[in-house]
Amino acid sequence: MKNEMPLALHIPEPKFRPGDHPDFSDMRLPAAGAAPRPDTHANARDTHPLVYDLIRVLDEAGQAVGPWNPKLDPETLKRGLRYMVLTRIYDDRMQRAQRQGKTSFYMTCTGEEAIGVAQAMALDRADMCFPTYRQQGLLIARDWSLVDMMCQIYSNSRDRLKGRQLPVMYSSKEAGFFSISGNLGTQFPQAVGWAMASAYKGDHRIAAAWIGDGSTSEGDFHHALTFAGVYRAPVILNIVNNQWAISSFQGFAGGELTTFAARAVGFGLPGLRVDGNDFLAVYAATEWAAERARANLGPTLIELFTYRASAHSTSDDPSRYRPADESKCWPLGDPVERLRRHLTALGAWTDAEHEALVEELTQSVRAANKEAESYGTLGTGPTVSASTMFEDVFKEMPPHLRRQRQQTGV
Amino acid sequence: MPAMNMIQALRSAMDIMLERDPDVLVFGEDVGFFGGVFRCTEGLQQKYGKRRVFDSPIAEAGIVATAVGMGAYGLRPVVEIQFADYIYPATDQLISEAARLRYRSAGDFTAPLTVRAPYGGGIFGGQTHSQSPEAIFTHVAGLKTVIPSTPYDAKGLLIAAIEDDDPVMFFEPKRIYNGPFDGHHERPVTPWAKHPASDVPDGYYTIPLGQANVVRPGDAVTVLAYGTMVHVALAAAEDSGVDAEVIDLRTLNPLDLDTIVDSVKKTGRCVVVHEATRIGGFGGELSAVVQEHCFYHLEAPVQRVTGWDTPYPHAFEWEYFPGPKRVAEALRQAVEA
Ligand SMILES: Cc1ncc(C[n+]2csc(CCOP(=O)(O)OP(=O)(O)O)c2C)c(N)n1
Numbered sequence: 001m002k003n004e005m006p007l008a009l010h011i012p013e014p015k016f017r018p019g020d021h022p023d024f025s026d027m028r029l030p031a032a033g034a035a036p037r038p039d040t041h042a043n044a045r046d047t048h049p050l051v052y053d054l055i056r057v058l059d060e061a062g063q064a065v066g067p068w069n070p071k072l073d074p075e076t077l078k079r080g081l082r083y084m085v086l087t088r089i090y091d092d093r094m095q096r097a098q099r100q101g102k103t104s105f106y107m108t109c110t111g112e113e114a115i116g117v118a119q120a121m122a123l124d125r126a127d128m129c130f131p132t133y134r135q136q137g138l139l140i141a142r143d144w145s146l147v148d149m150m151c152q153i154y155s156n157s158r159d160r161l162k163g164r165q166l167p168v169m170y171s172s173k174e175a176g177f178f179s180i181s182g183n184l185g186t187q188f189p190q191a192v193g194w195a196m197a198s199a200y201k202g203d204h205r206i207a208a209a210w211i212g213d214g215s216t217s218e219g220d221f222h223h224a225l226t227f228a229g230v231y232r233a234p235v236i237l238n239i240v241n242n243q244w245a246i247s248s249f250q251g252f253a254g255g256e257l258t259t260f261a262a263r264a265v266g267f268g269l270p271g272l273r274v275d276g277n278d279f280l281a282v283y284a285a286t287e288w289a290a291e292r293a294r295a296n297l298g299p300t301l302i303e304l305f306t307y308r309a310s311a312h313s314t315s316d317d318p319s320r321y322r323p324a325d326e327s328k329c330w331p332l333g334d335p336v337e338r339l340r341r342h343l344t345a346l347g348a349w350t351d352a353e354h355e356a357l358v359e360e361l362t363q364s365v366r367a368a369n370k371e372a373e374s375y376g377t378l379g380t381g382p383t384v385s386a387s388t389m390f391e392d393v394f395k396e397m398p399p400h401l402r403r404q405r406q407q408t409g410v
Numbered sequence: 411m412p413a414m415n416m417i418q419a420l421r422s423a424m425d426i427m428l429e430r431d432p433d434v435l436v437f438g439e440d441v442g443f444f445g446g447v448f449r450c451t452e453g454l455q456q457k458y459g460k461r462r463v464f465d466s467p468i469a470e471a472g473i474v475a476t477a478v479g480m481g482a483y484g485l486r487p488v489v490e491i492q493f494a495d496y497i498y499p500a501t502d503q504l505i506s507e508a509a510r511l512r513y514r515s516a517g518d519f520t521a522p523l524t525v526r527a528p529y530g531g532g533i534f535g536g537q538t539h540s541q542s543p544e545a546i547f548t549h550v551a552g553l554k555t556v557i558p559s560t561p562y563d564a565k566g567l568l569i570a571a572i573e574d575d576d577p578v579m580f581f582e583p584k585r586i587y588n589g590p591f592d593g594h595h596e597r598p599v600t601p602w603a604k605h606p607a608s609d610v611p612d613g614y615y616t617i618p619l620g621q622a623n624v625v626r627p628g629d630a631v632t633v634l635a636y637g638t639m640v641h642v643a644l645a646a647a648e649d650s651g652v653d654a655e656v657i658d659l660r661t662l663n664p665l666d667l668d669t670i671v672d673s674v675k676k677t678g679r680c681v682v683v684h685e686a687t688r689i690g691g692f693g694g695e696l697s698a699v700v701q702e703h704c705f706y707h708l709e710a711p712v713q714r715v716t717g718w719d720t721p722y723p724h725a726f727e728w729e730y731f732p733g734p735k736r737v738a739e740a741l742r743q744a745v746e747a
Contacts, residue, residue: 128483161516171515178482179515183506189472190507193479193487200435200461200485207479219499223472230467392513393552395520395575398620398664 012251018319022329029331032059032278033066040291044270051261051271054305057280062341070122070284074348080121080279081343083141084113084336086361090136090146093365094153098314102377103153103167109134111309111327112242114279114335115210117141119238122286123208128198130178130191130209133168134240134308144175146368155383156376162388167378185211185218188237192228192299195235199296206293208236208286213260214245217253225267225301232298236289239263239301240276242308247321261303269301276306277335280342307332386410414610415602416587419561420450420526423568424488426614428458431486434572436463438473438490438526447492448528448587470500474525478508481521481577488572494529494581495541508577509552524571524578529557530638530685531722531731532585532595540722542637542686547579548663548695554578554619555662559586559640560607563660566617574619583637591638593645593734622666624673628655631679631744634670634696636662639683639732646737652745654681662692670696671703678709679744683737688716710747713740 016022035055038046057069064071072080091108098106109116116137123129129138139149151158153167161171171179178194181187191209198205211221216239228235239260243250253260264271270292274285282304289300309327311318323329343349376382390397390405397405414422427434436451442465445452455463466473470491477487491497497504508521531540548555554576558564564582571578585591589601602608626644630653635643640658647654655673659666674680680700682693693714700712715732723730 130479160518161514164516165514169514171518173515173518179511179519181507181514183502186475186503186507189475189503190479190482193476193481194483195479196476197480197483197485200480201483219471220475220503223467223469223475226467226469227472227476392517394554394664395512399667400664 012249012256014249014251014322016323016326018321018323020323022323022326024329024331027331030054030056032056035066035068037067037288040288041295041297044264044268047270047272048265051264051273052259054273054275055281055285056275056278057284058278058338058342062338062345064280064342068281068284070280070287072280072283074343074346076121077339077343078349080117081336081339082357082361083117083137084279084339085357086365087113087117087137087140088336089358089361089365090140093369094150095314097153097369101379102373103155104378105167105314106153107133107168107313108310109136111334112240112276112306113137114282114339115240115276115304115306118279118282119208119286122283123290124205126176126205128176128178128191128194128205128207130187130194130207131180132187132210132212132240133180134212135210136168139170139172139175139177142175144172144177146365147372150369150372151375154372154375154377156372157382157384158372158375159384162384162391184215185220188224189220189227192224192233192235195228195233196231199234204294206234206236206290208238210238210240212245213239213241213243213250213255214248214253216260216263225263225269228299229267229269232296234293234296235299236286236293237299237301239303240306241303242306244308244312244318244322246312246316259303261301264301269299271301271303273303273305275332276304277332277338279335279339305332411609411611413603413608414561415589415608416558416561416564416582417448417450419565419610420568420582421452421454422610422612423565423572424451424454425457427488427569427572428454428462430614433485434488435480435485436488436490437466439466439468439492441465441490446490448584450526451490470496471503474500474503474508477523478503478511478521481523482511482519486522486524486572488524488526491525491527493535493539494527494543495538497527497543501546504547504553504577504579505550509550512576513552520575521577522575524568524580526580526582528584528587529581530583530585531727532591532638534724534727536724537721540727542684542717544579544581544662545686545690545692548692552577554664555581556619556660557581557583557637557662558660559583559637559658561602561610562607563617563623565610566615567619567660569614570616570619573616578619581637585638586641591641593642595728595733617660619661620664620666622660622669623658624655624669625658626654626656628653629677630654631681631741632657632670632673632677633681633683633737633741634659635683636660637685639685642732642734642737643683645734646741649734650738650741652738652741654741665699667699667703670699674700674704675707678707680708681713681715681737681740681744683715683732685717685732687719688714689719691716710744713744715740
């Protein structure tokens with residue numbers, strides 16, 4: 001039999017390009033409160049309908065509804081709001097610092113603040129996070145010093161990483177924040193190894209890792225799922241689906257064919273797909289997964305469905321590849337505004353209080369920045385001594401590095 | 411002192427470290443129940459339980475990545491890559507992650523893992539079971555690279571590698587796992603039992619990383635070799651009658667520059683031997699180092715005897731392999747120049 005049909009290749013294409021009017025009305029968005037909440041001790045299979053669903057708690061009116069409502073008290077909610085607002089102001093300040101030439105590079109997490117912040121709050125302070133470059137909210141919600149973060153960005157004399165890392169590639173063991181790698185995805189299986197070690201030692205701490213939708217195509221993503229499942233590592237594996245990997249939409253990572261949460265199914269892991277702009281849903285899902293890990297029930301894969309509202313980085317101009325107003329049309333809204341509306345609906349928050357909060361945090365970020373700049377900025381100094389370049393390659397400096405250090409004359 | 415072959419010596423090293431340090435774990439493909447395809451880990455799971463010695467998925471990147479994470483936690487994982495040829499899937503985790511973790515976190519996080527991998531030819535393993543990838547890793551700042559040539563050294567160096575706080579690539583010359591190699595493949599293989607270097611103490615001892623060993627003193631020419639090639643170099647010295655000083659480097663990075671320089675200054679001549687392909691091989695580094703430090707003492711050009719710049723051909727292993735004939739020829743050329 002002859003096949004008359006010429007074969008054709010499919011090249012994914014996002015729905016909208018610059019100049020198009022973005023219209024997400026055909027997006028299937030399950031109602032808040034509709035997704036069932038299996039017991040944390042449930043079988044992985046019992047979660048599998050949830051990998052295609054979307055766990056949402058906050059409805060359009062700002063009410064918390066359904067079985068996933070974590071029932072947080074207003075004080076905790078206000079703390080969450082505060083960290084999210086702080087993260088946004090911090091991003092804004094640092095982005096401007098880059099524009100002013102005080103550093104080479106910056107990456108904001110605009111539109112994704114609920115992820116870093118809610119997850120940090122749902123985890124224990126001692127749990128170890130293996131983030132990407134877009135979870136600065138983790139450090140902020142762990143009350144890590146903004147000055148310390150800024151000094152890293154400025155590669156200045158107080159940079160704990162001694163000017164070795166690209167700005168935003170923080171590291172703080174003390175804050176439970178693993179050193180960020182520029183090679184995408186590598187942290188995912190490392191988090192599994194850390195979690196395996198914790199289980200091996202009979203520790204109580206669990207690990208959590210984050211990866212972007214684009215980076216799920218990397219082999220390391222699959223290795224992480226294999227090892228996590230095989231050894232039932234106490235780890236939470238988060239995929240931040242913000243729709244875009246620089247200019248490539250999530251279809252190039254296989255997102256046209258299925259959800260990212262559904263990757264859990266083939267590995268036998270429990271999987272949850274969560275509205276990433278819903279502070280309460282993110283909190284609840286993380287809490288669920290953490291409880292499971294702590295009960296020795298192993299890993300959970302979570303897809304956080306969100307939108308990267310600003311540029312990929314300061315080197316990127318998203319209006320070249322997507323409609324400029326696409327983020328405003330994103331049907332799941334802005335995480336900060338949604339939590340604010342919820343607190344207002346609860347009668348626990350007023351516009352005046354919000355304005356005062358923004359003002360207070362703007363001032364504190366400004367003060368932190370002033371202090372950080374007094375320790376130097378990129379190119380204008382002061383910096384740590386260049387001779388530190390030869391330190392930490394090995395625990396003890398070998399003779400050839402000593403000789404090279406002498407040769408530099410620094 | 412008991413006689414051990416290299417496999418037994420390596421096993422003894424892991425046994426001792428598993429015994430001494432609860433933070434030491436051993437894992438990799440088939441290493442648990444079965445004891446590894448070369449049986450290096452045989453009996454260790456029985457002795458220490460499958461919590462400490464276990465099998466892994468066939469995913470070299472996953473093996474190394476999880477070991478990096480374990481190292482960051484504070485454990486000392488010892489992982490086996492079944493053959494050095496299969497280390498390539500894990501190179502990103504080794505080169506970009508393990509090697510740089512201490513540096514990029516300014517000492518906040520470290521990756522004290524040991525990666526064991528049998529390397530080299532001599533067992534008719536074809537292209538995919540015979541390679542020597544050591545030069546790739548010596549080029550990476552932050553990794554140490556160790557290659558033993560005797561059971562005694564293998565045990566002492568492996569213990570030192572496991573105790574080392576940096577990531578160590580530990581390449582095991584599988585041609586001499588069971589016995590030394592006199593370089594003459596037509597002769598029957600002799601077991602390590604009759605070799606003095608197979609006298610291996612039962613207990614704990616270490617050989618510091620970064621110290622070479624002068625295995626044969628001589629005045630006419632210095633031979634720099636490691637792993638299987640140490641035995642080839644010794645055979646070549648015998649066969650040629652050249653009074654060669656043979657240095658077993660033992661650690662390629664950090665390199666024992668002093669021992670090399672002292673010897674070449676004395677002999678005025680140098681031959682470098684390795685099994686890996688020549689272009690970009692570690693022999694280039696050794697030649698450069700000798701030239702930089704001993705130029706005015708040299709009486710002949712530095713010679714390189716290496717594998718050819720082809721993949722390892724299965725049926726022509728002995729034509730590919732730099733045997734004692736080729737090394738002897740280089741020795742003669744060096745002394746006659
Ligand atoms: C291994 C590797 N390949 C390519 C890059 C270059 N790169 C940096 S960020 C990025 C896009 C990542 O997208 P995604 O994982 O979706 O994360 P997001 O930026 O959207 O948060 C790429 C391709 C890299 N850093 N590492």
